[in-house]
Amino acid sequence: MFEFISAILILLGASFALIGSIGLVRFPDIYTRLHGPTKVTTLGLGGLLLGSMIYMFLQGEGVAVRELLIIGFLFLTAPVSAHLVAKAALHRRCRSVCGLPDRDADS
């Protein structure tokens, strides 16, 4: 039963990572491309780590705190890095499909 849940979580996480990376390839400009990796891939990694944690618990390795550490750290830092990359793209005036804001708005 728990092995089944773990397998489902691992498959879900890996497919989310794949979908996020396909989004990185397929979206038209940098501002839309930020959505795929920073949201979907991070969520997929969370599911994968949860599945791995359940499986390690079944193997008798005890409750792994390290997986929870990785999940917490990635969920905290992914929005920060996305914000900084978006700010750098605005600063460099990268091409956007729906026009850029005024020069004054960027600072």
Next chain:
Amino acid sequence: MLNVSINIALTMLALAMGCNLWRLLRGPDVTDRVLALDTLYINAVALLVLLDTADGKPLFYEAAILIALLGFVGTVAFAKFLLRGDIIE
């Protein structure tokens, strides 16, 4: 059952890293390359954790934590450099 799902997941992660590598090589601007590198870090963490799960022994967790930490620091440093032209002001 878990072996089959782990093999499928490894294939999916390899495809995802291939997509990231394509964007890293192609990306029209340098910010695209930074974003692709950040995604590559996250997928590398996922790959290491999955390899650990396949073995059933926790061997690579320290490496995964290190990649997660240093990937974030690297992305912040790249973005800071693109914003200011300098990392430590």
